[in-house]
Amino acid sequence: MKKIWRQRLLSALLSIFMVLAMTGVSVSVRTQAAENNSTVPSGTVKVHFLDVGQGLSILVQSDGKNLIYDGGDRKTSRFVVAYLKEQGVTKIDYLISSHYDADHMAGLIGCLKSFKVKNVISSNYVHTSKLYRSFVKAVKEDGLKMKHPPVGKSYRLGSASFQILAPETIEAEGSNNNSVAIKLTNKENSFIFTGDAEHESEKAMCNSGIDLNCDVLVPGHHGSATATSWDFLQKTVPEYAVISCGKDNKYGHPDKDTMDKLQSMEIQVYRTDKQGTVTVTSDGKNLNWSAAPCNDYTPGDESDKGTVTEQTVTKQTTQKVTEDQVWVSATGLKYHKTNHCGNMNPDTAKKETKEEAEAQGLKPCGKCY
Template sequence: MSKKKPNGGSGCGTVLLFAFLLCIAIAIYSYAWIPAIGAIIFFFVKKDRTDRTRNLIISSVVAITSLFVFIGMKATPELSGINVEWGKTEFTVSDKVEIKVTPIPSDAKIKSLEMSENPIAQLEYKDGKAIISFESEGEASVFFTANGNVQSGMEDIKVVSQAQLDDNTGESDENQPVNTNAHKVKVHFIDVGQGLSVLVQSDGKNLIYDGGDRSTSSFVVSYLKEQNVETIDYLISSHYDDDHLSGLIGCLNAFNVENVIGSDYIHDSNLYQSFIDTVSSKNLEVQHPSVGDVFELGSTEFTILSPKEINQSESNDNSVAIKITCGENGFILTGDAESGSEADMIASGINLSCDVLCLGHHGSASSTSWDFLQKTVPEFAVISCGADNQYGHPDKDTLDKLSSMNISLYRTDKQGTIIAESDGENISWNTEPCNDYSPGSIEDAGTEVQTTDSAQTSEPNQTQEQQERMVWIPQSGSKYHSNSSCSGMKNPTQVTQSEAEAMGYEPCKRCH
């Protein structure tokens, strides 16, 4: 009598055992080790052969189920205790790009973070957090690996430069090359009436050149705030006459100022002393750079053009003139520098060619000589002056020169604040040139055309300023006088009334 074979013969058992061991091996490789060990214990706990076959089937089902559960979790990191904060997937370089992975709970560990090979991104791992940071434009595919083999799905990150974004839509132009070293400068010729104030901005850096008179000081401060100025990197006083200096004191009080540049002379006025005291109160000092010194301002630079030497008796010729260079474009600001200072600039050998010339001394005849115009050869001229000012600025002789050279003209008395913007190659303006070459005074008939030939001479130019009333100013005090004996002045100085007012003096009530 033959013996009856037990259920689940050896052939079937061998196949099931092989499949079971294979599932166990895969489960262990997948880190599904807890149910795998449970299945092994369940299989071997009983010796009965029939139970073994049944237990083998049950254990295989457990192992296979655990395997599929953990495979599914590979695409869902959150199920394994990892929180992925992807955020947005398109950034500009200027953004603070951070993609964080935070373990939850605290005992979950991120072993590594992998990215496609791309030099734009860097990985920093600290205190259980992984942060990707981007330095330049490009694309990167990112995925995370945690607890050995639990991964997130692939995530594509695109980083573009700000210059690629469309100004209107904010969309990027992927095909447009970007010049990260592009030059850019914005020059504001602020309308301060009969005075001068110029704001220069480049890559978040700010320069203020003169600040207008007392009546426009608060306006200049407000204007700078509207242009989002918080720090003035360079505050330059061309010279210390009231119509150039007063507003700078307001700027010193309203903004964080890094550097102050001025002319190296002492102006006998209370306004000058107030300026010096304010500079000192900000723990600054007035710097007196030499002709030819160059300073960086964002992606642009400016060069000191004057004064070559100091003239204690003539404030205007002490003006600090500068040339702003932005790529191929140049802007020259001369304060109230007159023809003598212009001659020194020409003799310095510095390249004076420019695109934009802000005329000296508000377009008066004492500045903007033929020699200086022929050396600078500007395409555009800007005159900062007040409408119907008492000095008759700008002068007909100066305007005739501009007209004869076909220099496009902007005037603050006719057009208000004028803004020029350069990308290093081209200059754009907020308005068209007025090309109004009419003098400030309708009585100004001009004189004979000046010549650059040193062998020739012309009749002296009797301007309105030279013909106006003369007054006396004291060594100390704030009033000007019609006679030298008023108020017991000692060693008074005679100047024109306009010069006295420009220095901050007011009329004496006794003699006026």
């Protein structure tokens, strides 16, 4: 009798399970799991400071939501895309271009080509470079529009949120102070990213009335002396600073003036030029780092600065960018001299500049180059 009763119970449970499956309950569970394809535990926020050499790229992940703040130079575009894929990223909820210098923006073009992007936030000015035009083109091809939110605007990102801190105004000349700066908050933990914002923009942030206190600060302009003013440090009072700069870079970043300030305030330092990619996980109260701070307050090599300013170097580099046209297929990883190269499908080929192709992380074809 008991055996018959157990059989009837199992039959009833099986019927209930089949009804639930038919109503789509199991489908919604699978969809949620696929959407949350992140390696980050629920309720936490993970921030990745990518080693992109002399540039900046930061990935933020929270409850299946992803934000990319800058993408580094075109030389590291392929690395950025590969790194995001390794972290389980299949879509980008917010792609933020702080400003349009190549060492911040180029890698974002590769992200636009490689991931489903939902929102693009950028600074409200027009750059004259061909790379900027490539960025605008990639945004339009995804059916997106660049958003230029005002200071104070806030957005949700999983269990976290971020707020726009800058720019308050747009400068007619120069682009560093036009950088979009944000404050990322996860309960009691907060981070501030300022792109290449310099003293003028920092002053505006200090006068904005927004609470700038944070746990982690990314010093502006790769630790240059033109950023990280005393006033800004006294408003932010970070426990940690993460400096993104290239090893033995020609600009002498980070600057001695900046490093002396950080050391005098006993701010613990992480550096991508010394430690490579660094990550930190926030549970809303505590920070768990992938490594101990290096606390290396040694400035960059001053002798590498020479007499050429960074703005001049950027201008000269822009002028030297080749206008060569190359062929790229929809699924290929190489660019080609001709659309009839045997290593590509001519039916899906389209013309781009070599600069655009390299910004996506593509390499020259070994057969036709």
